[in-house]
Amino acid sequence: MDLEAAKRLVRDHHAALDAARPGEARQALGRHCADAMAWSGMHPWGVLHGLDALAAEVWEPLRAALGPLQRRPDVFLAGHQEGYARPGTWVMEMGHLMGLHDRPWLGIPPTRRLCFLRYAEFSRVEGGRIAEQALYLDIPFLMAQAGRSPFARHTGALVLTPGPRTHDGLLWGPQDPEEGRRTLALVDRMVSRLVGEGVRTTGADLRLDWRPDMLWWGPAGIGATYTHGRYLEQHCRPFEEGLRFLRHDGHETRVAEGSYGAFFGYPSLILTAQGGYLGVTTASEREFEMRIVDVYRREGELLAENWIFIDHLHVLAQLGFDALARMAA
DSSP states (O other), rough: OOOHHHHHHHHHHHHHHHHOTTTTTHHHHHHEEEHHHEEEEEETTTEEEHHHIIIIIIHHHHHHSSOOOOEEEEEEEEEEESSSHHHHOEEEEEEEEEOOOOOOTTTBBBOOOOOEEEEEEEEEETTTTEEEEEEOOOOOHHHHHTTOOOOOOSSSSSOOOOOOOTTTTTTOOOHHHHHHHHHHHHHHHHHHHHHHHTSSHHHHHHHEEEEEEEEEOOOTTTEESSSSSHHIIIIIIIHHHHHEEEEEEEOEEEEEEEEEEEEEEEEEEEEEEEETTTOOOTTTOOOOEEEEEEEEETTTEEEEEEEEOHHHHHHHTTOOOOOOHHOOO
């Protein structure tokens, strides 16, 4: 399937789902998704099979709790790839779901205020249908807005994450394929260097791949950082020093179009925590997996911005800390 047709299909799917009234999510999903579509989500869902489960367990409760739900995308791209675990044509959209938090959701108490839920969604298109999806939601960010963050502090700044500085991330139309190849080559180089060094970042590494005024938009528990120095201080050192890298399990897909690229791993990294995780006291030296999304903007020959999603609730649960259960207790 060509990229433009794949983009239209995903946009039509979003329009149908966003327009669905209460009780109509299953019908909306069926318009563009395969009935047996596999869906990979965050904790507490994991992998769901079939549209009935997806509608009942995810979309109907979410839309009821945060309605009227408004989709506010910041990056939209598509690409073909054959070299990763899930080959094919993929469409990625990243942004915020916005609504009024008027009802409990996953035990998170309502605030009756405007709320934002960060998301990144990957859709593999095949045979004119969406064959599989992965949806990353920054649920701890919503918990923080409700005053129930599982993290006592954030190593960076917890802010409403903006879209690209250049305001050109919605690639609705066709792009120059060569620009996408340049972006993907840079992302590949950076990831290979990071993983090859055991997930240990230095200033020398950053100078090779990142602009000095880089922007790194991390998930709740970490937050955002700006410039090489503050990225090292406020993310890399507190994150990397508390973890022992075991292996990299790769990515399910890695695609790029124009100046933007994205990948997800489900899981990506296998690690152990030493004495806790980001200030949360947990079982030490327990092996755990980390589900990750990275979205990038390239500027010239260097990376300029990076949006990160980590399934932090899944990380904490593996380490013996069920944040949702403790909040409800």
